[in-house]
Amino acid sequence: MKKQHKITLSLLAAAAALAGCVAAPSSVDLDRLTADIVKKSFRDQGIVKVSVLDTDETNRVCSAADVAGKPLEADIAKKIEEANLKAVKWPSDGKFLGDWKEGEKLAQSGRGLTWTDEATTPNGGNCYNCHQITKAEISFGTIGPSLYNYGKLRGVTDPNAPAAKAIVEYTWGKLWNTRAYNACSNMPRFGHAGLLDEQQLKDLMALLLDPKSPVNQ
Amino acid sequence: MADPMRIRAQAAGDKATVRVLMAHEMESGQRKDAAGKIIPAWHIQEVTATHNGKPVLSAEWGPAVSKNPFLQFVVKGAKAGDKIGVTWKDNKGETRSDEATVS
């Protein structure tokens, strides 16, 4: 612990020297110090490796905006959204909807990818943690908007009809990579990050869009 | 040795409300360990209470009482300065007794 502290302090001193002053460290110094502290503070545990903290440009830009307390510049946000939209993979067989019953199970589960999970633990969709979905489940979160009547409210009576095409594709894109539509969304990128596979995403699509799903009752 | 209980006994009128917290695992016997083996039930089985040494309450508990159990009861005729004693005994034969003064 002592050793770690010395490194931290000397880094600060070096940073201050670089800045050519003895005043409070600059934002850049603090960013560097934070990265240094992260490196020393976190370790691998179970299936989680420290490398999961090596994140992409999309996250870095959003985190920096959050620290600054300012929303992203419109053009930067647009660039991030375009890059993420380009990364969306569409269903290989052209079919968008699976089984809503399987989708409901996924929506209920918040498991997977923590250091107390096994590599074989199936990932859940975590959906109810943040969204209202069916009327029956009263234990739902409110970080995201309510998805109750998601398809019905958007006029989807037949998900295969041409009239439904735009909303079906948007929903797929949103699940695959939410940052394609909202640069700094809080939602995980389920397809992009490999959290759920194509079939699982289809099942969630069915939960949201199938007229028979309890979501649309 | 089991950790001490926390007993609070408060007089109001001609009776005293007693609240007890007991430090106990209360293992249900329903859970499995990492290897998939059932963790055997381990729970408080008998609870008794005394008022100035005279027995006033006895109860039997199963493994579905919550961990670190809470119990509340009301002793008739107890006043400030009286002693309330509580004893538990678990299914492994371990026992613990503590006493509190009614305030």
Place this chain on the structure above:
Amino acid sequence: MRMTKALALMALATLAGTPAWAQKSAAVQSIEEYRAMLQDGNPSELFEAKGEALWKQKRGPKNASLEQCDLGKGPGVFKGVFVELPRYFADTGRVQDMESRLLTCMETLQGFKAAEIAATPFGKGEQNNVTALATWLAAESRDMKLKLPQSHPQEKVFYEVGKRLFFQRGGPHDFSCASCHGQDNTRIRLQDLPNLTKNSGDGVGFAAWPAYRVSNGQMWGMQQRLNDCYRQQRFPYPGFGSDATIALATYLGVNSQGSASVAPAIKR
């Protein structure tokens, strides 16, 4: 009595019936009544008693008590220290929170190996004693207002680092602390989420830990609270008493400056 109030609330709710429009809030209200029912009889009292005894007991290779431990207001002062941590300590040259400071005292006064305790998993061996001590010390500052010092440059630096950690997105889910704790009036499932980017008020967020967790019957200090947040964030494991955890705690504590600490609390 709190219990009586909860019962009265329940009676009221029953009388009023459940109008259709109130269905969502009725669930939330029921949960609030449930929580109120638990307030009377918080098992954290068991840990407080244990912590107080541990403070006075001669233990460790040096067979000494912790009664000369300096938690920031001089050796032996235990009233009011909890609401002024984390703070900078000149003897270690570090900003320390309650739990890391207790490790320092256990090493210097009692001869325990701080690194060994830090490496011990939560809920095992000496870790249980650290939690009990922190629980008792929190109780010795119950209802006092948070006033973390921010005069030493390192304390200011830790606040700034903590802020950056709070907003750091990463892991497979892109989560940061702010993903869940960056807005007002949100929930995960039925669990209310305090907005930790600002003062979250008396007894909320930072001002509520250590707390007894009814879901697993465990007493958790702030270190374990932060550790489990990082687990659910799908982040790697933050070392016990590591600078990242202390910087984050500094950020949370300073943001809630002036709010009253209700710890040790009782939680889901």
Place this chain on the structure above:
Amino acid sequence: MHLSRRQALKQTAVVAGLLASTGLFPQYAFAFNKDAFEAKSIADTLKALGASGLSASPDVMLTAPDIAENGAVVPLAVSTTLTGVKRLLVLVEKNPSALIASFNTSDSVESAFSIRAKMGQSSDVYAVAVMNDGKALFAKKEVKVTLGGCGG
């Protein structure tokens, strides 16, 4: 010698433990009713306790939350204004074994007890007063058990 509170309590415990084992509390030499606590259903539990004829009574009271945020700790209070009560029971119908606790009533304590129970799932909870003649009178309430957290 200075004794800490904890040490003092420990010594009290030892003394009380000795008292208990010397049989100073003869009326508590009751045997734990294993059959009652291992019975699955409420009916079997009552049978094991020698009670019968379960019927609802407005004189038996049960206080329980509508929703428990966590099944690990569900606060329950049972009471009765009846006289001639032998014991008061707390039962959770859908638990692996229904009986949670059994309180023997006496003239020295009110017939009102609060306790906290584990519930595996949403279920009806029963307060049952077993009368001296073996009749069983009950009050019941449904308690919903929800998942409060992330489910991870």
